[in-house]
Amino acid sequence: MKRKHRSAKSKSRRRRTEATQSALPAPLYEADVADGLEALAAEEVRRRLQPHVSMEPVALRGAVRFRFGDAPRRLFDLKTVLAVFQLHRLDVPRPRALLGDQHWRALCTAAAAIVHLHPPGAFETFYLSAAGAHTATMQRIAEGMANHLGLRRVQTPDEGHFLMRIRRPPEGSAGWDVLFRLTPRPLSARAWRVCNYPGAMNATVAHAMALLTAPHPDDIVFNPCCGSGTLLIERGLIAPAARLLGCDIEPAVLACARENALAAGLAERIEWEAWDACQTPLPEKSVDVILSDLPFGGLVGSHAENERLYPAFVQEMARIARPGARGALITHEVRLLNTVLEAQTAWRVEQVLKVTLGGLHPRIFLLRRQVW
Template sequence: MKSHPGRKRRRPVPPASPRQQSESAQSSYLLEAEVIEGLEEFTAAEIEALFGEAATIQARPKGAVRFTFRGNLARLESLQTVQAVYLVVCHAIPRPKALLGDQHLRAVVNQISVVKALNERKNPLKTLFISAAGSDSRVMERIRQTLASAAQLTPADDKGDLWIRIRPALEGNGWETLVRLTARPLATREWRICNYEGALNATVAQVMARLAAAKPGDRSINLLCGSGSILIEYAAVYNSSYLIGIDYSAEVLHCARKNIDKAQLDNVIRLLQADARHLPFPDNSFDVLLADLPFGQRVGSHRENLELYPQLLDEASRIAAPRARFIAITHEVNLFERLVRHHNVWESVRTIRITLRGLHPRIYVLRRRS
């Protein structure tokens, strides 16, 4: 590397000492949880339930929950409804180029060192990636190279271990740097070793499980269970002794079995190959029903759904016990709402509109009338 007269070389970030890591456990941080748009209230509730007075919700902009947190950042990895959590630093600067100034650069380098120390033992970070508008500009490239050098990381063109976002401040003037706390998003579950096309986002499945409000002894079934996202997230929330997943495809069930085995839930979840329109169960068999219905795009078609949806709703009502809950997600909003509105068994209790991979599906909470 050529030297440049008059330019100071950036010192590498030293690893945090045990004392520094202990002190960081008592520090207060500004954080932002990235969430599926429409599910912000569930993440805010989870943060408050898990961390109590250690966390204070500051704001809930679309697709995020901003909060302060006092304690060990490793505790945040237990969050189940978030895509990822970022450490946030606000900079009173007019443009990103000012991040190269000594004061702001030191602040970002310290921000990086906190995250590096957090991951040092189990998953040391090696590469750095910057996500920002104009990320291919000369200024952003200089910021990337400078931060990578100072933090002793290798610059990455895509999907680095240490992920930094640079964006305008949420409020007022200035800019923010956000550093993801983990090498992988929290929504990327360890159990997902078989990723079937159209598989439901794990955090959405987690929220659907929570909406079921299952009680001890409830009998639960996941119709059209696919690769097992809802089943696994449901089992993580409830200690269910009767949880069944059904799907018509043997190939899909094989994929679900791989994920369930990885999650070590093979003794909890039972899989069955069956047609959701003609189920091998007696009337009134289940207290909780869940389904990720075909959106009619990647999976299925609108023409097929015109036949499937009414038959599935009728069969679900047959196997549902009195006052059973049915939690379903679909992008076929008009079709589903029309069917429910005229159905003599199901009534709609709640509807949640979300944004998922550029689509706007809705989660429905239905209840059996009697």
């Protein structure tokens, strides 16, 4: 009888524990996003993570916040965000209180759980990002967390595998936020990028541009000025296409694009050609989608060259685009491209998105080929 009684009590305790756990809110996460692409990133989060996700009703620039109640590894597959952090909001008056026994043990446990999501050795270095990171309190926090995780401290965020942030809540709430990045590298650092090239496009922005063209499996997609292949590779990874074609006049750049496409598993699906983007051999009205990262005139080209390039480029793209074709162009030469587009009638500008990334403020122009 005693054994049955103990068994019943054990089951009762287990049910109470499970009920308590299910009543707890799902872990809170915050994703860094290119400023200007928050809505697109939020849509991807909702689409990929349902039914285990709930978006937080707070408007943030350059970030999307949500709760997610399933395996954190699923967050590694997000493509339109730069990085994902687990967010812990602590009701403390100042950072020194984070070193208190209860808070510190909870933070150490959460940080160690993130490390254990990855194979041994994935994290080697630690970096703390915080206002006043040089103060004695912040140094104690950084040293203590690095020691707990067995990681070497570094002085720049680019060197840090485990990235920890401490800040005031950006929306003005009380307390302090502690954030831990979920991955040793930003999600924008794609595994397929085995060949880097100066001026290479950010992969998350490229993914967003490809999505904005409403990909369809029957699309013939052309990527003039393809560089190291970022735009076309991201488009190829989203969905099938009838044809994926990129061109550039630099042989070394095309070789780099081929390496990246091979690493992405797309070597057989993408064609790379050494063509002048303003004089292609493509037939008239033969392309459904045009994606391009136009020369900004900084690392690649110059403003004087762009004044000659942009009008000829827009004219050639109008020649090869089918009626109703979609275009997504990104450039920092906003005034110049605006002037060129206003002087022609073949393309209709449907939307212009301002993006802030790495200190630059380019625009994404979404275009539609007029139907006559």
